[in-house]
Amino acid sequence: MRDIRYALLDPTGNRTVLAETEVPPAEQPLIAKRIMEREPDAEQVGFVSPRPDGVAMRMAGGEFCGNATMSAAVLFALDHGIAQGVIPVAVSCQPDPVPVRVAALPDGRMRGEVDMPLPLSIGEETFPDGVCRPVVRFRGIAHVILESPLSRADAEACAPQWCRYLDAASLGIMTVDRRAGTLLPLVYVPSADTLCWENSCASGTTAVGAYLAASAGMDTVSLRQPGGTLRVDMREGRLLLMGTVRLMYRRTLTLA
Numbered sequence: 612m613r614d615i616r617y618a619l620l621d622p623t624g625n626r627t628v629l630a631e632t633e634v635p636p637a638e639q640p641l642i643a644k645r646i647m648e649r650e651p652d653a654e655q656v657g658f659v660s661p662r663p664d665g666v667a668m669r670m671a672g673g674e675f676c677g678n679a680t681m682s683a684a685v686l687f688a689l690d691h692g693i694a695q696g697v698i699p700v701a702v703s704c705q706p707d708p709v710p711v712r713v714a715a716l717p718d719g720r721m722r723g724e725v726d727m728p729l730p731l732s733i734g735e736e737t738f739p740d741g742v743c744r745p746v747v748r749f750r751g752i753a754h755v756i757l758e759s760p761l762s763r764a765d766a767e768a769c770a771p772q773w774c775r776y777l778d779a780a781s782l783g784i785m786t787v788d789r790r791a792g793t794l795l796p797l798v799y800v801p802s803a804d805t806l807c808w809e810n811s812c813a814s815g816t817t818a819v820g821a822y823l824a825a826s827a828g829m830d831t832v833s834l835r836q837p838g839g840t841l842r843v844d845m846r847e848g849r850l851l852l853m854g855t856v857r858l859m860y861r862r863t864l865t866l867a
Contacts (some may be wrong), residue, residue, distance in 0.1 A: 613866045615642060618686055619650060622678040622723070622856040624810030624838010628656045629668070629679070629686055636669060636703075640803050643671035646864055647805075654807050655800075659683050662701060669703035672803030674781040675751040677813025677852050681723035684711035685856040688721065704751035704780075720857045727817045727843070727850040733825050739776060745826075746777065747818035752798075753779035754818035757786045760795070763808070770799035770806060785815040787834065794819060794834040810838025817843050817850050 617630040628650055634642050643656035656671045657679040668683040670676050684698035694715040699708035705728055712724040728749055735743045745756040755773060760766075766784050774782035781800040787793070796812035799805070809815075820832040820843035833842040844851045 615646070615864045615866065616861065617646060617656075617864065618861045619653060619859045620682040620686065620856055621838075621859055622682050622685075622811070622813070623841055623854045624836070625655070625678040625812065626650075626653045626810070626859075627676075627679050627682045628653045629683060630656060630658045631660075633660060634658055636673075639669065639671045642866075643803055645866065649862075649864060654809050655679060655805070656803075657683065659686065661687075662699075665699035665701065665708065667701040667703075670751075670800075670803075672781060672800035672805070673704055673751060674800050674802075675702060675704050675728065675749055675814055677725050677727055677817060678811065678854065680709050681711055681725050681813065681852075681854060682856050684713055684725075685721045685723060686858065688713045689858055716855065720855045722855050723853070725813070725852045727814070727852045729848075729850060730818065730821050733821055736777070738773065745822050747822050748777075748779070749814060749818070752781045752783060752814055753777050754783040754785050754815050756819055756822050757784060758789070760786045766797050767806060770797060771801065774799055774801060783812060783815045783818070785812070785819055787819050789823075792833060792835055794836050796836065809836075811836040811841055811854070813841060813852050813854065816841040817852055819843075820845060821850060 615632045666687040701708045731748045736746045784797040786795040796809045796815045823829040824845040842853045
């Protein structure tokens with residue numbers, strides 16, 4: 612028998628499980644699958660461990676996730692009685708710890724502001740169908756930005772194909788409506804075998820913000836997503852993502 616202790620958090624609707632029991636990376640996709648079977652509303656699973664100055668986190672698929680990074684910082688702050696401060700999160704796919712500013716809100720949630728990693732590249736890439744589409748690449752994930760939406764079925768079919776074609780570790784399809792200020796995120800993580808229409812996507816919001824900053828000179832983008840609104844500010848070469856996180860509960864999964 613083996614017990615896996617975990618917390619379920621809600622960062623802007625993008626419900627995230629953070630497993631607090633040490634699990635070797637090779638076992639994490641299987642453990643994540645078992646947890647998600649128990650928590651069907653969860654959209655992703657990360658694994659956290661304490662550090663002397665903060666917390667370390669690895670997503671089950673090894674990808675970067677801004678909402679999970681924010682959640683890891685909030686969980687650390689709650690456990691250490693920190694109402695306001697900066698929590699460094701050592702994310703496995705990033706070379707340096709990601710600083711997250713947290714502040715308690717009156718309703719029990721915490722506001723988070725993440726210094727998001729800068730994109731490796733922003734540009735138009737030609738796809739197998741001959742169409743040029745904007746692609747924003749980060750370590751661990753590439754986001755394709757669509758302003759002409761695909762059907763849900765077509766997007767789900769394209770995600771694995773585009774992920775392989777772009778040689779990306781994971782892939783987001785971000786359907787954005789500039790005029791309405793909305794974003795519909797689909798994320799595919801092959802190593803975790805997940806394809807999910809997310810309620811919000813922090814790295815996808817950041818990708819859209821970086822793309823609009825480069826192509827349209829915009830310096831602030833707020834995008835309403837199914838789970839709520841995320842905002843990204845472009846300041847002096849930095850990408851600052853803002854959202855809120857609520858700790859829902861902690862549980863233990865017993866594995867035979």
